[in-house]
Amino acid sequence: xxxxxxxxxxxxxxxxxxxxxxxxxxxxxxxxxxxxxxxxxxxxxxxxxxxxxxxxxxxxxxxxxxxxxxxxxxxxxxxxxxxxxxxxxxxxxxxxxxxxxxxxxxxxx
Amino acid sequence: xxxxxxxxxxxxxxxxxxxxxxxxxxxxxxxxxxxxxxxxxxxxxxxxxxxxxxxxxxxxxxxxxxxxxxxxxxxxxxxxxxxxxxxxxxxxxxxxxxxxxxxxxxxxxxxxxx
Numbered sequence: 001x002x003x004x005x006x007x008x009x010x011x012x013x014x015x016x017x018x019x020x021x022x023x024x025x026x027x028x029x030x031x032x033x034x035x036x037x038x039x040x041x042x043x044x045x046x047x048x049x050x051x052x053x054x055x056x057x058x059x060x061x062x063x064x065x066x067x068x069x070x071x072x073x074x075x076x077x078x079x080x081x082x083x084x085x086x087x088x089x090x091x092x093x094x095x096x097x098x099x100x101x102x103x104x105x106x107x108x109x
Numbered sequence: 110x111x112x113x114x115x116x117x118x119x120x121x122x123x124x125x126x127x128x129x130x131x132x133x134x135x136x137x138x139x140x141x142x143x144x145x146x147x148x149x150x151x152x153x154x155x156x157x158x159x160x161x162x163x164x165x166x167x168x169x170x171x172x173x174x175x176x177x178x179x180x181x182x183x184x185x186x187x188x189x190x191x192x193x194x195x196x197x198x199x200x201x202x203x204x205x206x207x208x209x210x211x212x213x214x215x216x217x218x219x220x221x222x223x
Binding site: 036 | 113140142144150151152153154157159167197199201203205206211212213214215216217219
């Protein structure tokens with residue numbers, strides 16, 4: 001069974017914020033939450049990660065629910081270059097990464 | 110430039126043949142991973158290695174084999190026992206600490222069995 005579940009697809013207008021949700025109800029206390037994105041025929045690239053507290057970096061923000069059973073990746077102003085498949089991933093203490101099926105984000109000009 | 114290289118980018122093989130996919134990294138990372146991706150799907154873990162001369166099976170290891178004789182290299186062999194090997198294969202590396210950020214990916218090898 002997948003450790004993370006995400007909507008298959010989402011759309012956003014350019015220049016508007018995007019909230020990409022992820023459920024991980026079976027997360028353990030030591031699992032880190034990672035987000036990666038992938039363009040067609042390329043390897044995924046790191047976006048952001050966190051454990052319990054909300055996180056911000058130059059690419060995005062990560063909001064983690066208090067019970068850690070869900071998280072949301074926030075792109076503050078979507079651009080056409082943000083169109084990709086976004087994966088919500090759990091990384092465990094054994095350094096194994098558990099990928100879900102991802103959300104395909106379409107950005108509308 | 111530091112990074113991960115995979116070769117070849119495209120690979121064709123006849124059914125019943127073994128084939129080895131190359132993965133090299135110069136990031137000085139201890140941990141390396143092999144994933145398989147099918148069209149429209151997420152990544153599934155084949156094998157991973159946290160240190161030289163040690164590796165563990167992932168979710169879909171059947172029909173694959175790996176070796177980790179050097180820190181920089183983690184080749185994947187797709188054997189004839191793998192029933193449906195046509196897929197996009199991705200190699201990755203990371204520092205083996207979950208609180209340290211990212212996993213770096215190579216550009217991938219697209220394997221097609223004819």
